[in-house]
Amino acid sequence: MIQKAKDKEAPFEEMPGFVFAEIHSLHHKVLTQVIEALSIQVVDLTIDMHGNHVIQSLLMVFKASERPQDEDNLGSH
Amino acid sequence: MQTLADLADKYKMDDQPKDEAEGLAQVEQWHFGAYSSSSCGLSNSDDKKMSDWSKHLLEMSLKTPLKNGKLPYTSVSPQQLTPQKDQMITFPKKAIASPKTPEERQSSSANMLKGAGNSQLQHSKSLVDIVGCDKLSKRLHHQAHVNQPKRFDVKDMFSKSQEERDEPKPDLDGTQADHVHHLQGNLRIKDATNNIVLDDLHHDQESENDKKIDLALKNYFGDSIKGLRVAKIESLIDSQHDSKKKSDHDKTCSSIFSSNLFGKSSSESASPPSKHSAAGTGPAAERSPNQEELFQDQDPKTLALICDVIDSDNKDSRENADHVPASNVQNDLNGGSNHQAIAGGTATHFNAMTLFAYQGQDESQSNFSMSSSLRQALVEDQAAACHQNIWSMDPAPEQRNPAMQKEASAGHPQMNSSALNSTLNLDVQQSVTQMQANQHGGVVFLDQDSMGQCAFENAQTIKFDEFAAEIPQQLLQYEGHCQGEINASNSSTQDNSEGQIANISACEVIPEQIQKQMSVLTQEEQQILYRLDFYCFDQAGCRMLQQMIQDGDNKGMPQSPSRRAFLDCLIHFMLPIASEVMVNQFGNYLCQRIMELAESRGLEKIVNQIIYDLVPISLNIHGTRVI
Numbered sequence: 001m002i003q004k005a006k007d008k009e010a011p012f013e014e015m016p017g018f019v020f021a022e023i024h025s026l027h028h029k030v031l032t033q034v035i036e037a038l039s040i041q042v043v044d045l046t047i048d049m050h051g052n053h054v055i056q057s058l059l060m061v062f063k064a065s066e067r068p069q070d071e072d073n074l075g076s077h
Numbered sequence: 078m079q080t081l082a083d084l085a086d087k088y089k090m091d092d093q094p095k096d097e098a099e100g101l102a103q104v105e106q107w108h109f110g111a112y113s114s115s116s117c118g119l120s121n122s123d124d125k126k127m128s129d130w131s132k133h134l135l136e137m138s139l140k141t142p143l144k145n146g147k148l149p150y151t152s153v154s155p156q157q158l159t160p161q162k163d164q165m166i167t168f169p170k171k172a173i174a175s176p177k178t179p180e181e182r183q184s185s186s187a188n189m190l191k192g193a194g195n196s197q198l199q200h201s202k203s204l205v206d207i208v209g210c211d212k213l214s215k216r217l218h219h220q221a222h223v224n225q226p227k228r229f230d231v232k233d234m235f236s237k238s239q240e241e242r243d244e245p246k247p248d249l250d251g252t253q254a255d256h257v258h259h260l261q262g263n264l265r266i267k268d269a270t271n272n273i274v275l276d277d278l279h280h281d282q283e284s285e286n287d288k289k290i291d292l293a294l295k296n297y298f299g300d301s302i303k304g305l306r307v308a309k310i311e312s313l314i315d316s317q318h319d320s321k322k323k324s325d326h327d328k329t330c331s332s333i334f335s336s337n338l339f340g341k342s343s344s345e346s347a348s349p350p351s352k353h354s355a356a357g358t359g360p361a362a363e364r365s366p367n368q369e370e371l372f373q374d375q376d377p378k379t380l381a382l383i384c385d386v387i388d389s390d391n392k393d394s395r396e397n398a399d400h401v402p403a404s405n406v407q408n409d410l411n412g413g414s415n416h417q418a419i420a421g422g423t424a425t426h427f428n429a430m431t432l433f434a435y436q437g438q439d440e441s442q443s444n445f446s447m448s449s450s451l452r453q454a455l456v457e458d459q460a461a462a463c464h465q466n467i468w469s470m471d472p473a474p475e476q477r478n479p480a481m482q483k484e485a486s487a488g489h490p491q492m493n494s495s496a497l498n499s500t501l502n503l504d505v506q507q508s509v510t511q512m513q514a515n516q517h518g519g520v521v522f523l524d525q526d527s528m529g530q531c532a533f534e535n536a537q538t539i540k541f542d543e544f545a546a547e548i549p550q551q552l553l554q555y556e557g558h559c560q561g562e563i564n565a566s567n568s569s570t571q572d573n574s575e576g577q578i579a580n581i582s583a584c585e586v587i588p589e590q591i592q593k594q595m596s597v598l599t600q601e602e603q604q605i606l607y608r609l610d611f612y613c614f615d616q617a618g619c620r621m622l623q624q625m626i627q628d629g630d631n632k633g634m635p636q637s638p639s640r641r642a643f644l645d646c647l648i649h650f651m652l653p654i655a656s657e658v659m660v661n662q663f664g665n666y667l668c669q670r671i672m673e674l675a676e677s678r679g680l681e682k683i684v685n686q687i688i689y690d691l692v693p694i695s696l697n698i699h700g701t702r703v704i
Contacts, residue, residue, distance in 0.1 A: 026677045030684050037691040045692065050701040057704075 034058070591649050594642035602643055606650045613654060619663040622647065623670045636674070647671065648679045655683055656690040665699040672703070 020028065038045060038058065045051035064076035587595075595603060602625070605612060612618030626644045636644070648671060651658060658664035672680060687694060694700030 023677055026681055030677075030681055033684060033688055034691065037688050038695070041692045045695055048696050050698050051692075051695045054695040054701055054704050 031061075588649075591646055594645050597639055597642045598646065606646055609647070609650050610654060613651060613658045613664045613667060614661050616663045619667040622667055626670065626674055644671070644674060645679060648675060648682060652682060652686045656687050656694060659687065659694050659703045660697040660700040662699055665703050668703045 035058070038054070042055065045055050062076075064072040595606075598606075605622075605625075612622055626640060626647060651671075655668070659668045672683070675683070691704065695704045
């Protein structure tokens with residue numbers, strides 16, 4: 001049973017025994033690249049009529065819950 | 078004159094008031110209603126609230142004579158509403174019609190991406206400089222040079238040639254002599270050392286000696302030969318040189334020809350003065366390599382004598398030229414004589430290597446004669462460098478010509494476009510060059526401008542059949558890439574943007590994994606993959622590709638191996654044009670479908686490919702959906 005990360009002292013990925021799978025490492029790498037590239041011109045993207053949707057979509061990937069009043073999902077911390 | 082009141086009387090209605098005062102009030106009310114509905118926004122019932130100014134306007138309008146007996150709806154005529162010409166706001170017409178053909182759509186997408194990317198890239202660079210992010214700055218600087226795959230673009234041969242062709246040409250009267258010298262500054266003959274370096278013929282100030290030379294040559298060849306320069310290649314390679322010097326010489330010769338023939342500027346490739354030169358040792362060091370000193374002792378009479386010698390050799394050269402294909406000897410600069418042959422002038426840098434080889438019969442004119450060993454070495458190095466660049470892109474070493482394996486062993490990892498350009502141009506004319514260089518070596522006449530023009534025209538006359546015939550068969554079998562390249566570039570020589578995407582990294586080596594997956598595919602599917610540059614920008618083509626990768630019969634089920642193989646191959650072949658496809662109005666749907674179905678490895682490839690175009694794609698109306 002995976003407990004909530006907020007109950008732990010360390011982040012989820014830093015918990016002892018936790019190892020990224022290969023596919024997760026790959027996704028992590030891709031996400032890091034994308035964020036790194038987008039963060040350079042995040043202002044331009046935010047105010048652009050098309051680019052703001054990209055920022056929104058990216059942020060929604062890391063949403064912790066569906067609604068603000070809901071509790072955070074497991075592993076979202 | 079007919080007034081509004083008269084008109085109102087004329088169009089009296091049945092329920093009109095009978096007395097005049099009542100009729101006038103009715104007209105006022107009716108007319109005020111017209112005013113109110115048009116300008117004031119008031120209804121007829123608001124007549125009681127009519128201001129003094131409105132009443133004044135109404136009275137004035139009632140007194141105003143009417144034209145043509147028509148009732149004005151408003152007091153402002155249409156002519157008054159129409160702005161004057163100087164006040165009119167004109168909108169520029171569309172310069173380019175909306176793209177219709179796949180090539181136009183392709184080019185528009187590329188330009189769109191490019192235009193968006195430039196500003197963004199500059200901005201990102203400035204941000205990187207400010208922030209000081211080393212990692213990003215390295216990537217950004219790495220983007221334009223290293224990370225971008227080299228694409229073989231045959232079209233560049235023509236486009237660059239066209240650019241050079243558009244350069245201002247020196248007139249034959251010598252009014253643009255500086256330009257002539259500027260162009261000739263690319264030429265170097267030889268220095269006083271063992272290193273063979275083409276002399277820099279550029280002179281900031283036109284010396285008297287040059288004038289004498291020009292005068293002598295002009296007297297002999299006529300006005301059309303203005304700009305002709307006589308350069309010598311000193312015979313410094315003698316039997317006393319050891320093998321090391323010989324190897325250095327070979328390398329230098331190769332660098333000279335490769336630099337001039339294969340697209341580099343000679344100034345870059347010129348060998349720096351060696352220690353041997355600085356020490357001033359050796360017989361060659363005593364002789365100055367500069368043209369100034371070269372012709373300092375030569376008077377016009379001597380030059381005229383040389384020209385006579387040349388003329389005597391022209392007969393032989395004409396006879397030899399009979400064996401040359403007519404297409405290769407189209408340059409009739411010197412009064413229609415056929416003794417000139419383009420010695421490996423490339424379409425892009427033909428100006429620097431338009432050589433004419435003549436033989437100086439008189440040994441006393443050793444300055445104008447080239448030793449046979451040097452001449453042979455130059456010819457051999459020229460051919461070797463040419464074939465080296467050819468075979469360096471051959472992935473199968475066992476199929477190489479054994480005679481060329483030695484040169485190709487130290488070959489380049491990847492063939493560049495200039496190499497192939499020079500190769501194609503050189504191979505066609507190689508026999509001519511070698512023959513005449515062997516028989517007429519000695520004085521090298523360099524007429525860059527006019528001969529460059531002829532070289533360009535001559536290069537244009539090379540048909541694509543000859544073009545392809547000179548390419549080794551192995552290259553044509555290179556997974557069909559080259560054939561696709563030729564087919565794509567053959568029809569896209571006019572538009573710069575056209576065919577740019579078509580060149581899907583012809584010289585890239587297909588990974589073994591992709592090759593295995595391609596073996597699963599049918600021949601039709603392979604042909605489709607070779608022409609992705611067309612299908613990815615076509616509406617029907619995109620739909621077809623989506624159906625091919627969608628594998629609709631197995632919804633919810635894992636893809637069949639053939640579909641999976643096709644998807645992997647599609648991703649691999651689409652990588653060079655992924656950014657352009659994403660911003661395409663049809664291709665973005667294909668990209669979305671690919672990203673839905675692709676595995677993580679495929680996604681990683683795509684992300685790595687478009688990572689530098691991520692922001693421009695995100696800002697695009699089509700690309701943002703893909704991102």
